[in-house]
Amino acid sequence: MRRSAAPSQLQGNPLKKLKFIPPARSNPSPDEGITKMSPDVKLIEVVGSPNTFLQLKSNPRICSLNLPTEGSAREINHGCNYSEKHCSEASVTATLDLRHTVHSDPKEITVSKGQEEEEPDSLVKYFSVVWCKASKKKHKKWEGDAVLIVKGKSFTLKDLEGKDIGRGMAYKLKELEKIEEGHRVMIGGKEVEVMGIISPDDFNSGRCFQLGRGSPAISSSSQAAKKCFSNPFKSVCKPSSKENRLGGFQDCKPRHDPHAPNSLVMSRPDNNHQWMFNKKGFPVVDVVIDPHLVYHLRPHQKEGIMFLYECVMGMRVNGRCGAILADEMGLGKTLQCISLIWTLQCQGPYGGKPVVKKTLIVTPGSLVNNWRKEFQKWLGSERIKIFPVDQDHKVEEFTRSPFYSVLIISYEMLLRSLDQIKNVKFGLLICDEGHRLKNSAIKTTAALISLSCEKRVILTGTPVQNDLQEFFALIDFVNPGILGSLSFYRRVYEEPIIISRQPSASEEEKKLGEKRAVELTCLTGLFILRRTQEVINKYLPPKIENVVFCRPGALQIELYRKLLNSQAVRFCLQGLLGNSPHLICIGALKKLCNHPCLLFKSIKERECSSTWDGKEEKSLYEGLVDVFPADYNPLMFTEEESGKLQVLLKLLAVIHELRPTEKVVLVSNYTQTLDILQEVCKRHGYTYTRLDGQTPVSQRQQIVDSFNSKYSSDFIFLLSSKAGGVGLNLIGGSHLILYDIDWNPATDIQAMSRVWRDGQKNPVHVYRLLTTGTIEEKIYQRQISKQDLSGAVVDLTKTSEHIPFSVEELKNLFTLHESSHCVTHDLLDCECTGDQDGTE
Numbered sequence: 001m002r003r004s005a006a007p008s009q010l011q012g013n014p015l016k017k018l019k020f021i022p023p024a025r026s027n028p029s030p031d032e033g034i035t036k037m038s039p040d041v042k043l044i045e046v047v048g049s050p051n052t053f054l055q056l057k058s059n060p061r062i063c064s065l066n067l068p069t070e071g072s073a074r075e076i077n078h079g080c081n082y083s084e085k086h087c088s089e090a091s092v093t094a095t096l097d098l099r100h101t102v103h104s105d106p107k108e109i110t111v112s113k114g115q116e117e118e119e120p121d122s123l124v125k126y127f128s129v130v131w132c133k134a135s136k137k138k139h140k141k142w143e144g145d146a147v148l149i150v151k152g153k154s155f156t157l158k159d160l161e162g163k164d165i166g167r168g169m170a171y172k173l174k175e176l177e178k179i180e181e182g183h184r185v186m187i188g189g190k191e192v193e194v195m196g197i198i199s200p201d202d203f204n205s206g207r208c209f210q211l212g213r214g215s216p217a218i219s220s221s222s223q224a225a226k227k228c229f230s231n232p233f234k235s236v237c238k239p240s241s242k243e244n245r246l247g248g249f250q251d252c253k254p255r256h257d258p259h260a261p262n263s264l265v266m267s268r269p270d271n272n273h274q275w276m277f278n279k280k281g282f283p284v285v286d287v288v289i290d291p292h293l294v295y296h297l298r299p300h301q302k303e304g305i306m307f308l309y310e311c312v313m314g315m316r317v318n319g320r321c322g323a324i325l326a327d328e329m330g331l332g333k334t335l336q337c338i339s340l341i342w343t344l345q346c347q348g349p350y351g352g353k354p355v356v357k358k359t360l361i362v363t364p365g366s367l368v369n370n371w372r373k374e375f376q377k378w379l380g381s382e383r384i385k386i387f388p389v390d391q392d393h394k395v396e397e398f399t400r401s402p403f404y405s406v407l408i409i410s411y412e413m414l415l416r417s418l419d420q421i422k423n424v425k426f427g428l429l430i431c432d433e434g435h436r437l438k439n440s441a442i443k444t445t446a447a448l449i450s451l452s453c454e455k456r457v458i459l460t461g462t463p464v465q466n467d468l469q470e471f472f473a474l475i476d477f478v479n480p481g482i483l484g485s486l487s488f489y490r491r492v493y494e495e496p497i498i499i500s501r502q503p504s505a506s507e508e509e510k511k512l513g514e515k516r517a518v519e520l521t522c523l524t525g526l527f528i529l530r531r532t533q534e535v536i537n538k539y540l541p542p543k544i545e546n547v548v549f550c551r552p553g554a555l556q557i558e559l560y561r562k563l564l565n566s567q568a569v570r571f572c573l574q575g576l577l578g579n580s581p582h583l584i585c586i587g588a589l590k591k592l593c594n595h596p597c598l599l600f601k602s603i604k605e606r607e608c609s610s611t612w613d614g615k616e617e618k619s620l621y622e623g624l625v626d627v628f629p630a631d632y633n634p635l636m637f638t639e640e641e642s643g644k645l646q647v648l649l650k651l652l653a654v655i656h657e658l659r660p661t662e663k664v665v666l667v668s669n670y671t672q673t674l675d676i677l678q679e680v681c682k683r684h685g686y687t688y689t690r691l692d693g694q695t696p697v698s699q700r701q702q703i704v705d706s707f708n709s710k711y712s713s714d715f716i717f718l719l720s721s722k723a724g725g726v727g728l729n730l731i732g733g734s735h736l737i738l739y740d741i742d743w744n745p746a747t748d749i750q751a752m753s754r755v756w757r758d759g760q761k762n763p764v765h766v767y768r769l770l771t772t773g774t775i776e777e778k779i780y781q782r783q784i785s786k787q788d789l790s791g792a793v794v795d796l797t798k799t800s801e802h803i804p805f806s807v808e809e810l811k812n813l814f815t816l817h818e819s820s821h822c823v824t825h826d827l828l829d830c831e832c833t834g835d836q837d838g839t840e
């Protein structure tokens with residue numbers, strides 16, 4: 001029997017598992033960053049000269065690429081290992097990387113810095129007190145609890161929201177020096193009675209505010225929780241007493257045998273839990289995961305189910321039933337939830353009674369059908385009756401019928417059908433891709449809260465700790481009020497943490513911020529679980545990442561030079577970034593890298609409709625049309641005009657010839673680029689299918705299924721990474737080509753995870769195409785340096801608009817390196833000369 005331990009990160013001393021990221025330098029210049037790349041990254045191939053292949057490998061000596069043959073797959077594994085390492089380092093469990101968050105004026109909460117800086121730490125004392133306005137009344141009416149901080153002659157009084165309610169210098173020093181439990185003192189016009197001494201640790205961690213609030217914050221270990229034990233109760237059944245299982249309660253047997261080999265048994269509720277939730281004194285029965293499911297579960301999924309169960313049952317945090325499962329993409333969050341739902345709908349710890357009758361799953365529209373398929377895959381169609389809402393299946397049908405127990409609905413449809421949904425009592429709410437709830441002001445969040453379902457689970461592949469305000473919103477959604485009010489949270493956690501990360505922070509501020517961050521992570525770590533791709537890599541076939549540097553075509557180079565000489569770019573370099581002209585310039589350069597005809601089209605469209613995005617855009621494009629041949633027709637574009645397109649065609653030809661049964665997923669961030677790639681497919685007779693933002697949601701799953709089918713004749717899947725990426729399984733393809741690069745590495749990782757995921761049978765080859773010497777190389781360098789420096793993956797929603805560029809950085813971005821074959825290689829300090837010709 002396996003009575004599984006709860007997920008390791010949350011057991012024992014949680015502090016040990018935390019990785020605290022000290023304040024990182026923000027926005028290092030790309031050149032600076034690239035020198036920090038791992039020396040393991042080596043240039044290994046020159047393909048179809050003058051284009052360059054760079055493969056991420058740990059073995060720098062292997063210098064041949066070509067499409068892998070069986071024999072070469074082993075060496076390719078090295079590359080895979082490197083990239084795995086790279087990926088996993090990029091996403092760290094339970095870290096707080098807050099470089100993006102600056103919300104407040106640091107000075108607001110520093111405690112009278114001037115006077116206190118010289119005082120050594122040991123002289124600071126902290127007290128929990130009650131206070132009231134000074135008066136002569138005999139019977140005081142205390143107005144509230146507070147924390148008194150005494151440092152030499154100075155004192156500060158903070159209420160339990162962390163707000164200063166009094167401060168100053170002591171009138172009589174002796175009074176402050178002697179202060180101890182039970183004393184009453186007058187300070188700053190307030191009378192204060194000392195209730196107890198607070199340890200520096202409790203103050204620094206912010207715990208003194210938590211406990212003072214009387215909130216039953218953390219389960220068994222917290223003082224609040226202990227109070228419950230002090231009152232013995234009769235009706236509670238002893239957890240493992242034989243009588244409970246047998247005599248008198250024959251019906252209350254576990255649904256599955258807890259003693260069978262490999263059985264997965266959930267934690268039993270402790271006395272406190274029984275006291276709260278088993279008032280009728282039902283016998284405690286083992287909750288055992290259906291062996292049919294257990295057979296398929298990976299070890300991390302078993303732990304995940306245990307974690308989810310404990311959270312939603314309120315076993316981890318007293319009286320709180322929320323959880324965030326933030327496993328990286330492809331780790332099978334869906335299966336973990338399906339197992340949870342199936343278990344809770346059939347079983348429960350008290351008398352075996354099911355805990356949940358109906359479950360609501362809210363998910364992006366494109367994944368409603370994916371959920372249906374996953375239910376079908378793991379539980380078949382008989383065990384559980386699910387109701388996915390689509391055009392033909394309306395919510396009313398679900399509300400009218402007692403037949404269905406799971407409603408699967410898109411976020412959009414939820415808003416439209418809220419009134420009907422409110423009529424149903426859901427016992428469990430699952431929000432897939434739930435990072436969209438990070439803004440508490442949005443309608444969706446309010447709508448979900450209005451359903452008043454206590455057991456709430458957020459699923460997200462995105463790290464949730466990058467922004468402290470968003471973090472609060474997610475936490476407060478799953479476990480309302482656990483971090484106190486927003487203003488309390490800001491004062492006690494957010495502000496000290498942010499201040500501590502600023503370069504000007506004093507030692508004291510740094511220490512306080514770190515402690516508060518640790519405390520916050522401990523508190524929330526009880527119900528957040530994140531595992532990285534590492535846990536699943538061993539079940540997946542190898543992944544080989546290749547970075548292919550492609551020389552630009554002649555027309556591209558000429559246009560690039562012209563763009564860099566435009567007035568708009570010059571303005572940017574003078575620091576005139578008022579209307580964000582740099583974003584327009586960056587956009588134009590990126591288009592040009594994909595294909596010059598895209599630029600041509602943009603100019604013509606703007607000219608025709610006279611809708612320039614301000615004078616900056618007009619000046620950027622001035623005289624550019626003259627560089628194109630006089631009779632240039634963007635629809636008749638040639639492949640030679642784009643270096644990347646040439647390489648792409650060679651690559652496709654080789655894959656098609658050497659691996660006729662393997663398929664390719666071709667990704668771009670732009671629909672217009674996908675149009676070009678589609679045209680190229682037609683010209684060369686490659687069969688294809690396509691999914692982008694325009695594809696009706698109702699058709700998406702069908703397109704995906706048909707591509708994944710072994711009977712599909714499609715060779716290429718054209719995918720718009722931003723529009724269709726999240727959550728999709730494209731395991732039918734084993735070659736992934738990223739035609740353009742995004743500022744946000746998470747977008748690319750997201751795309752890669754579509755193909756390299758559970759169910760993939762072939763080794764996966766990822767090719768990233770970059771135009772040499774151009775902005776694409778700079779973005780790539782920035783991606784790498786960012787990951788290496790911070791160890792944190794950025795949020796998917798962050799785009800270039802969110803990136804602050806210094807003029808120095810723009811200078812670097814707006815430079816074309818014509819003489820170098822590969823700037824990245826030059827920066828790598830690589831021993832190889834980069835001129836091996838491994839082409840043929």
Ligand SMILES: Nc1ncnc2c1ncn2[C@@H]1O[C@H](COP(=O)(O)OP(=O)(O)OP(=O)(O)O)[C@@H](O)[C@H]1O
Pocket residue numbers: 296297298301327328329330331332333334335374377460461726727728729753757758759
């Ligand atoms: N134990 C398993 N054995 C085999 N396949 C599995 C297992 N667990 C999950 N899978 C499969 O792995 C794929 C990815 O799972 P899923 O879509 O749940 O990932 P996810 O964690 O939700 O990722 P994302 O963040 O991308 O949505 C699915 O096809 C799923 O059926």
Ligand SMILES: [Mg+2]
Pocket residue numbers: 333334432727
């Ligand atoms: Mg998912």
